[in-house]
Amino acid sequence: MAARLNANIKDAGSAGLLAFAIFAPFLGLRLHGTTNGLILGYRPELLAIAVALTIAARFLVLTYQARRVHAGRAAWRADKIARSGKFVAPILLICAALMPLIPGIANFYIDLGVLVMTYVMLGWGLNIVVGLAGLLDLGYVAFYAVGAYAFALMAQDFHLGFWECLPLAGIAAAVWGMILGFPVLRLRGDYLAIVTLAFGEIIRLVITNWVSLTGGPNGIYDIPHPSFFGLTFNLEGGPGTFSGFFGLDPDPKQQTTYLYYIIFALALLTNWVTLRLRKLPLGRAWEALREDEIACRSLGINLRNTKLSAFAIGAMFAGFAGCFFATRQAFISPDSFTFIESATVLAIVVLGGVGSQLGVALAALVMIGVPALLQDLSIYRMLFFGIALVVMMVIRPRGFVSTRTPSIALGKRRAISGEMVSEGHG
Amino acid sequence: MAYALQQLINGITLGMIYGLIAVGYTMVYGIIGMINFAHGDVFMVGAYVGIIVLTAFSGMGLTAVPLGLLVALILAAGLCAIYGYTIERVAYRPLRGSFRLAPLISAIGMSILLENFVQTSQGAKERAIPSLIPGGITLMNENGFVVQLAWMQIAIVITTLVVLGIFTYLVTKTPLGRAMRAVEQDAKMAALLGIDTNRTISMTFVIGAALAAVAGIMFLLYYGVIDFYIGFDAGIKAFTAAVLGGIGSLPGAVLGGLLIGLIEAFWSGYATVAYKDVAVYSILAIVLMFMPTGLLGRNDVEKV
Numbered sequence: 001m002a003a004r005l006n007a008n009i010k011d012a013g014s015a016g017l018l019a020f021a022i023f024a025p026f027l028g029l030r031l032h033g034t035t036n037g038l039i040l041g042y043r044p045e046l047l048a049i050a051v052a053l054t055i056a057a058r059f060l061v062l063t064y065q066a067r068r069v070h071a072g073r074a075a076w077r078a079d080k081i082a083r084s085g086k087f088v089a090p091i092l093l094i095c096a097a098l099m100p101l102i103p104g105i106a107n108f109y110i111d112l113g114v115l116v117m118t119y120v121m122l123g124w125g126l127n128i129v130v131g132l133a134g135l136l137d138l139g140y141v142a143f144y145a146v147g148a149y150a151f152a153l154m155a156q157d158f159h160l161g162f163w164e165c166l167p168l169a170g171i172a173a174a175v176w177g178m179i180l181g182f183p184v185l186r187l188r189g190d191y192l193a194i195v196t197l198a199f200g201e202i203i204r205l206v207i208t209n210w211v212s213l214t215g216g217p218n219g220i221y222d223i224p225h226p227s228f229f230g231l232t233f234n235l236e237g238g239p240g241t242f243s244g245f246f247g248l249d250p251d252p253k254q255q256t257t258y259l260y261y262i263i264f265a266l267a268l269l270t271n272w273v274t275l276r277l278r279k280l281p282l283g284r285a286w287e288a289l290r291e292d293e294i295a296c297r298s299l300g301i302n303l304r305n306t307k308l309s310a311f312a313i314g315a316m317f318a319g320f321a322g323c324f325f326a327t328r329q330a331f332i333s334p335d336s337f338t339f340i341e342s343a344t345v346l347a348i349v350v351l352g353g354v355g356s357q358l359g360v361a362l363a364a365l366v367m368i369g370v371p372a373l374l375q376d377l378s379i380y381r382m383l384f385f386g387i388a389l390v391v392m393m394v395i396r397p398r399g400f401v402s403t404r405t406p407s408i409a410l411g412k413r414r415a416i417s418g419e420m421v422s423e424g425h426g
Numbered sequence: 427m428a429y430a431l432q433q434l435i436n437g438i439t440l441g442m443i444y445g446l447i448a449v450g451y452t453m454v455y456g457i458i459g460m461i462n463f464a465h466g467d468v469f470m471v472g473a474y475v476g477i478i479v480l481t482a483f484s485g486m487g488l489t490a491v492p493l494g495l496l497v498a499l500i501l502a503a504g505l506c507a508i509y510g511y512t513i514e515r516v517a518y519r520p521l522r523g524s525f526r527l528a529p530l531i532s533a534i535g536m537s538i539l540l541e542n543f544v545q546t547s548q549g550a551k552e553r554a555i556p557s558l559i560p561g562g563i564t565l566m567n568e569n570g571f572v573v574q575l576a577w578m579q580i581a582i583v584i585t586t587l588v589v590l591g592i593f594t595y596l597v598t599k600t601p602l603g604r605a606m607r608a609v610e611q612d613a614k615m616a617a618l619l620g621i622d623t624n625r626t627i628s629m630t631f632v633i634g635a636a637l638a639a640v641a642g643i644m645f646l647l648y649y650g651v652i653d654f655y656i657g658f659d660a661g662i663k664a665f666t667a668a669v670l671g672g673i674g675s676l677p678g679a680v681l682g683g684l685l686i687g688l689i690e691a692f693w694s695g696y697a698t699v700a701y702k703d704v705a706v707y708s709i710l711a712i713v714l715m716f717m718p719t720g721l722l723g724r725n726d727v728e729k730v
Contacts, residue, residue: 018508018511021505021508022505022508022509022512025474025475025478025505026474026543026544026547026548027547029478029482030547030548030549031477031478031481031549031553033551033553037481037484037555037556038477038481038553038554038555039481039485040481040482040485130527136527136530183711183712183714183715184711184714184715186715186718187714187718188718190455190461190669190673191669191673191714191718191719191720193461193530194461194665194666194669194710195710195711195714197662198666198707198708198711199707199711201662201703201707202703202704202707202708205700205701205703205704206701206704208700209698209700209701209704339658339662340538343534343538346527346530346531346534347531347535350527350528350530350531351531354527379545379546380546382538382541382542383538383539383542383543383546385538385542386535386536386537386538386539386540386541386542387535387539388535389531389532389534389535389536389538389539390516390517390532390535390536390539393517393521393528393529393531393532393535394516394517394520394521394532397521397524397525397528398524398525398528
């Protein structure tokens with residue numbers, strides 16, 4: 001016991017040394033720009049705090065790790081979590097459906113719900129590509145951008161409304177999914193990842209630089225909000241508006257609630273299509289492709305069609321989400337479609353547990369909802385986001401929900417460990 | 427002709443910097459098969475350490491530029507090596523052997539973490555230093571267009587070549603290099619033969635990070651302006667270079683870096699600057715369409 005304590009103290013001490021080296025130039029010193037060039041400021045107390053915190057954290061981690069959980073107990077705990085998991089999905093669904101109707105709820109929370117739900121939908125859409133077909137896509141945001149710009153441009157140039165454009169935006173994104181899917185048919189794994197990333201960047205750069213079409217970095221303004229069977233929402237009320245027609249007091253919450261239910265329905269549609277597709281030959285082909293591409297080809301599955309359809313369907317849902325994003329914001333610019341968005345959506349999928357629909361929804365709630373609530377800490381928000389990504393991956397590399405129910409099984413279907421599923425091998 | 431020569435010089439200088447970063451990507455990929463997204467940010471950290479050391483030097487009233495640069499180079503390489511070691515230890519080692527996307531997300535998290543760490547601790551403003559090695563050789567003067575080979579460019583190319591030379595010696599001639607190549611080929615077998623794989627992998631990260639730090643200093647010298655976001659662009663370009671050259675292949679990484687640098691320079695010179703990155707990425711896609719494992723990559727036969 002004493003020996004272990006000794007070892008722990010030593011280890012924490014060397015962690016402190018590393019921390020000193022790492023933090024010294026950045027926390028201990030500070031560059032200040034002056035008219036005569038740069039000068040250095042010193043902050044030794046900040047450095048000391050950071051090093052002390054690191055030593056304490058390392059020591060705690062070591063002490064905690066020493067307490068091994070008994071294997072039987074761990075299994076019992078996992079089983080209990082799996083059992084209660086059955087109720088989590090319906091309860092979440094009901095909460096999500098009723099959330100905007102809670103009396104007295106602030107508009108802010110409904111708006112946050114809209115944001116979270118958008119990411120749930122994007123996560124489910126990407127789950128088709130990454131989770132089902134096993135194609136690692138780092139440029140998913142490209143299709144989101146295509147959907148958003150398709151709607152914004154049609155609204156600007158042809159004065160079309162949200163509902164006419166929604167399917168068109170989805171189709172546009174799906175077509176782009178196929179166009180970008182063709183060149184990468186032969187690529188695997190990380191080659192695929194980097195090329196999809198490159199496509200995402202290409203689309204963003206083209207949007208930024210093609211000023212005559214897209215307005216460039218200034219973006220597109222005044223994108224119309226969706227109407228409710230021809231009724232619009234505004235704060236003046238009066239005939240032809242939602243509040244006027246139903247004789248209600250105009251309230252910004254009405255529009256937010258309406259937007260919330262639109263994205264809720266779109267997200268559920270994504271989920272339903274995914275669940276149905278898993279039962280169709282196409283979905284089975286995707287899963288076979290994920291498990292083994294060569295075996296798949298030997299069994300006569302058309303790889304080209306299978307891959308392209310995964311890209312196209314995944315892209316289509318991103319296009320719907322993009323179209324919704326444009327109508328919600330009423331303003332879009334290329335800044336909304338950077339790599340960090342793709343990374344966030346992928347992080348949601350992986351953190352939730354690749355292939356698990358419930359996990360993705362939970363991860364979106366945690367990853368998008370929690371940072372949005374921490375607005376006071378806005379400059380540290382991304383810092384915490386980065387730390388959270390690393391910590392959560394290290395603790396649960398398989399994601400929140402680490403079991404899967406196979407789409408097809410001999411006899412009774414049982415949940416299996418995510419370890420048995422080989423996602424992302426492209 | 428004169429214009430093309432100038433673009434060639436600029437392209438090679440830029441390509442050297444990309445090549446240095448790309449080597450780090452390709453080494454890590456070769457040895458543990460993961461995309462180290464945080465590598466570009468280690469490069470950025472290197473550039474920041476450089477600017478801090480140089481500022482400290484001028485603050486102390488020392489004016490010897492070569493000495494300052496040498497100290498900056500050594501300190502940046504040393505500190506970034508510690509960064510590389512720590513990143514591997516904290517974010518990647520616990521995930522070794524776990525499923526493939528986990529280290530990728532962890533690496534993206536690390537990248538976001540480093541960017542925002544530098545942003546919050548040093549401020550989001552761009553930091554600039556005056557040009558340290560002004561002047562150069564005039565190579566050609568064609569109708570008033572002067573082709574200049576700046577001393578700084580010569581310094582960058584020479585430093586890069588020296589560093590790459592040391593690195594090549596390290597990988598091909600030393601026991602550590604042999605261990606690295608062995609782990610790359612078959613980690614389990616290497617472990618059975620008594621190679622400490624954990625240590626070897628750590629050393630890979632340390633070396634890669636030190637190379638990135640050198641690239642960071644070169645970037646600082648070349649452009650004179652850095653901010654906390656430079657790691658992202660340079661990282662993606664360097665990774666593109668590594669993939670273009672065939673990921674896992676060290677000469678491929680340098681070749682890819684040079685190609686990317688040249689494409690960028692010539693595209694900015696003869697077409698539009700705005701679309702230079704589009705050109706880089708498009709050429710990557712086109713090359714991979716016809717050579718799915720890059721220019722010098724091995725084509726591993728996969729069995730079922």
